[in-house]
Amino acid sequence: MTPDTSTARVWDLPVRLFHWLLVALLGFSWWSGEHHDMDWHRLSGCTILALLVFRIYWGFAGSRTARFSQFVRGPRAALAYLRTLGKRPYQAADGHNPVGGWSVIAMLAMLVVMVTAGLFAVDVDGLESGPLADYVSFDTGRAAAEVHHLVFNVLLALVVLHVLAVLFYLVGLRHNLVAPMIHGRRKTGAAAVAARLGASPWKAAIGVAIAAGFAYAVSKGFRF
Known part of the structure; x- marks a missing residue:
């Protein structure tokens, strides 16, 4: 019997780029901070700020699975989802599941607080800020x-x-979350009908322009 290899797009390119650029920049920000290379640290921080502005914008104007309205659910939905984890075979959510959605919100909130605090931070000697x-x-x-x-x-x-x-999803549920975040697709099954993501290139371009312009203005202290 031929195995079913039907796939569907689940993540658009902007979401995937945001994810991996954020991973790289967080690592670089830690490295530059530990080595007291504050010029690079500030640049990295302002780039993360641009990514956050874009992701918040994309959460309202982006593709189906990128929108906050698609994956931010209440406590009941999260608890109901947790109860399904014991069932086999595991049925993957269309994008972020209700628990993963709250994880995304928590990370975005912490990133906003961290970056905002960094914009106003001053070192002990008052030399770097x-x-x-x-x-x-x-x-x-x-x-x-x-x-x-x-x-x-x-x-x-x-x-x-x-x-x-x-790791739990990979080992315990035999479900790979990393691969779709690289190539944007996941297995669906032959009978599944996947809805279009609806990612708009011109909306993405507008978001990039807004994010880059805002981050640049902040990097200059709003002084031009």
Whole structure:
């Protein structure tokens, strides 16, 4: 019997680029911060800011599976989904499942707080600072630096949970979450009819322009 290899698109290119660029930039931000290379650290942070602005925009204007309205569900939906994990065979969600959706929201929220705090942060000597540090007092800048560091640790914990969840799906449920985030497709079964993603290139271009323009303005401290 020939195995069913029907596939459908589940992630658009902007979502996939956002995911992997964010992974790379978070690692680079940690490295540049640890080596006190603050020019690169600020550049990396502003690039992450651009990614976040784009992802929030894409959560409203993007493809079907990218929209917040598609994967942000209430507690009942999350609990109902958790109860299905014991059933076999596992039925993959169309995009983020209700629990994964809240994981995405938590990570985005922590990233927004971390980046925002970094924009106003000041080091102990007052020599290195974020691009918006001039708008706050030294004490406020130091508090922002502490928040920036604390939230990074919280974000690391969320990343660890995310990796453990990916491993659980791979080993426990025999479901690969990584491959679709690379090539954008997953197996569906011959009888499945997949809805179009509906990713609009011109909407993506508008989002990129908005994100890049905002991040550039912030990097200059809104001074031109």
